[in-house]
Amino acid sequence: MQRHWSLVFLLTILNLTTCALAEPAHDYGALPLIDARADYQGAMADQVAYLVEQGETLSVDEVQSLISANPVVLTHPETSVLTNGINSGAIWLVANIFNPTDDPILRRVSVGTGWLERVDFVLTTEGQLPQHFVSGDRIALGHRSIAKRIPSADYPFPPGETRLLLRVETADPMVVPLYFSSIAVSHSREQSEAIFYSFVYGVMFALSAYNLMLFAGLRKRRYLFYSLYTSSFVAVAASYNGIGMALLWPDAVGWQQWAPPLFMLCFVSSGLAFATSFLKTRRYRPWLHKTIQTIGVAYFALFGVFFALDEQGLALQLAFLVVQVFTVLMLYMGVSSWMGGNQSARYFMLGTLASVIGASVTALTVNGMITYSQLGYYAVDIGMVVDAMLLMLALADLARKNKVARVTAERTAQIDLLTGLNNRRGFLPVAESLWSLATRKDSKMCVAMIDIDHFKNINDQYGHAVGDRILKKIADELDKSRRKSDLLARWGGEEFTLLLPETDEAEALKVAERFRHNIEQLVVNDCGRMIRCTISVGVASRHAQHVTLEHAISKADEELYQAKIQGRNQISTGRTSDAA
Structure with a gap:
């Protein structure tokens, strides 16, 4: 029995000594490993690790050194989409891609967010030169590695292991839905997005054009404000998701940086102008009307200051703050007007409630406060479509009541009030x-x-x-x-x-x-x-x-x-x- 325990002890010491003296294969083993043959249908940020830059910008070599020296600097996301809030700096996503076959496997790596300022894809394979792909709003469309609104990199992963290092930087909300898929799956995903945006923008543009024609014919300012309200939302969305840059200003990098907060200003201003015109706040709530005007002037002034100081991050924070104030004011005006007896305001109130819920869900989603989902990400677009259609119903209801009132007035003018006969x-x-x-x-x-x-x-x-x-x-x-x-x-x-x-x-x-x-x-x-x-x-x-x-x-x-x-x-x- 004594000799048996002595043998076990000797074998254990020998095994530990061998492990201590052995050279490590390489440091790739500390990172998540992705099979290059995988064709992910959805976002897969939970399959990689990431680290947040602290202060100065890190180079690829510095990131590699950090990982090799201390792998615990990496954090492993728990959700398929990484979210990190507004003006949160830059992050690095890192993973090893393993190709167990003898042939290269072509895959597209992309980040499905159109407002990221700069995205760098770096792929390193032992014995080969690193491959670098660049994209993002700070780079003109024609100068990106792939001229697409969504940051993407197509790479034939060679046999063996390739390290993927992906740097994302933005002053906007940090939302990183990472995709790793074949070109065909990527095209299918892009087509689905195109169909969705075509529907949303089609509805909004149709409503905008219809109300513009109503304004031209009736000269009622509320139709003009409603048209500006719906079209400015399309402008905000298009500037954020990259469609505007891809279709309208592919080389205007500076404009792309400032377009989202500026269009948000137009959206808020036209929305409040429509609300005050529709609900007649100048007549019925003059104090509220003056308050709204003051908020508008203050926003313009602060935006001008931030633009002069080139503080895009502060301008975005101000824009998101004013949008929140805007939604509260719109909801308050709708409820108070409805409670005051304006029945047409019920559509206004319900529409505003739909847009508030949609915007809130999207804001919570992109800020990581609720679990990311496609429905949550697109909730603001869905809410605005519902809002626009309900506001259109509100305008139609108001027009119907005005017509009834006009017909009643005309009929009353044709009736002798004493006898009830025609006059x-x-x-x-x-x-x-x-x-x-x-x-x-x-x-x-x-x-x-x-x-x-x-x-x-x-x-x-x-x-x-x-x-x-x-x-x-x-x-x-x-x-x-x-x-x-x-x-x-x-x-x-x-x-x-x-x-x-x-x-x-x-x-x-x-x-x-x-x-x-x-x-x-x-x-x-x-x-x-x-x-x-x-x-x-x-x-x-x-x-x-x-x-x-x-x-x-x-x-x-x-x-x-x-x-x-x-x-x-x-x-x-x-x-x-x-x-x-």
């Missing part, structure tokens, strides 16, 4: 149309003028309140006595007019007699006093092609005068002619 303004356009139709068809038509006999005496004896009651009762009786096709209106005072389409003189006299008889039988009870009234009627018929409605009404009025001269409570008739 002259409501009667004449319809009567003119019917008269013109009768003239073209050479059909029969008559006009009657009706007057309440001795109505002035009723007012003098019983008072105007009773007179109004009697006038209303007579109007109701006339309205019940007319035929459905007849057009009745209060002409003024105690006079009424009646247009009788497709009616000859004999039939018009029958209608007029029915009116006279029904009014004669009408009794109005005023506190026990029985009040009776009679009417006189003048009728004129159309007997010539060129007789106008005005001429016919004038003739009927003459006949009404004759009926009164002859003793009232009767009907007088006459014909109109060209010579009359």
Whole structure:
């Protein structure tokens, strides 16, 4: 037993001594190892390690030395997308790529974020010169290793191990969705993004163009502000995701650095201008209107200072801060306006809520406060589409209510408020149309003028309140006595007019007699006093092609005068002619 333990002890010492004397193969073993044959469909930052630059910029050799001397300087991400907040400096992503085959394997390494300022891909293989690829917003599109909006590097990984060192620098939110895939998978991913952005930008541009046309036609500033609001969001998104630089300003590197905060200024300003115009804050909340104006002026001033000092990071922080203030103000205005009785504001409130939720989810995602997901990353775009469509509904609802109010006002202007009948303004356009139709068809038509006999005496004896009651009762009786096709209106005072389409003189006299008889039988009870009234009627018929409605009404009025001269409570008739 003693010899057995002695043998075990001797073998252990021998094994430890051998390990201590042996030369290490190389330092690659301390790093994550990626199989070059892998074709990752999604982001895979959790398959690499990273370190954050502290102070001065590190060279590739310095990073290599740091890793060799102390591998614990590396941090291993727990999520597939690395996020590190705004103005967080530069980071290095490091991994070993192993190709176990005898042939090179072509793979594309890319970072799926369009706003990164500079991305350096360095690939080192033992016995070969390092390969260096550059990309990012600080480099003109044509000077990048691959002229794409997304930083990318295509590399045929040779047999054996290759070290990947990837440096990312930006003043914007540090979001690094690292992709390692075949060219085909990369193209498929880019096509999916293109479809999504085409839908988002298509919807926003369509709404913007439609409202611009509405502004051109209606001259309502809220349509112009809404158009600027939607188009400026597209400008913000396009400047951030690299589409703007790829399509519109491929060589304007300086402009690309300042375009995002500047377009965010335009987005906030136009959004607040639309909100104040739509909700009429200048009239209903002047203090809020002045506060919003003050915020806008202060933002412009600070942005100008940061631009003069070339402090892009501070300008971005200010922009994100103002966007947060903007969303709070928009939500507050929507809620308060809705609570104040503006029903159209409910769409405004819901739309703003959608954009606030979307922007918040994206902000939390890119700042690493919630787990990265494609839905979270694109939440701001989805929220803005919902917001834009709901705001369009708000504008449509407001336009509908304005139209209803206008039609109601026009209709009210055509209605006699006491009797509920048409007044002259409501009667004449319809009567003119019917008269013109009768003239073209050479059909029969008559006009009657009706007057309440001795109505002035009723007012003098019983008072105007009773007179109004009697006038209303007579109007109701006339309205019940007319035929459905007849057009009745209060002409003024105690006079009424009646247009009788497709009616000859004999039939018009029958209608007029029915009116006279029904009014004669009408009794109005005023506190026990029985009040009776009679009417006189003048009728004129159309007997010539060129007789106008005005001429016919004038003739009927003459006949009404004759009926009164002859003793009232009767009907007088006459014909109109060209010579009359």
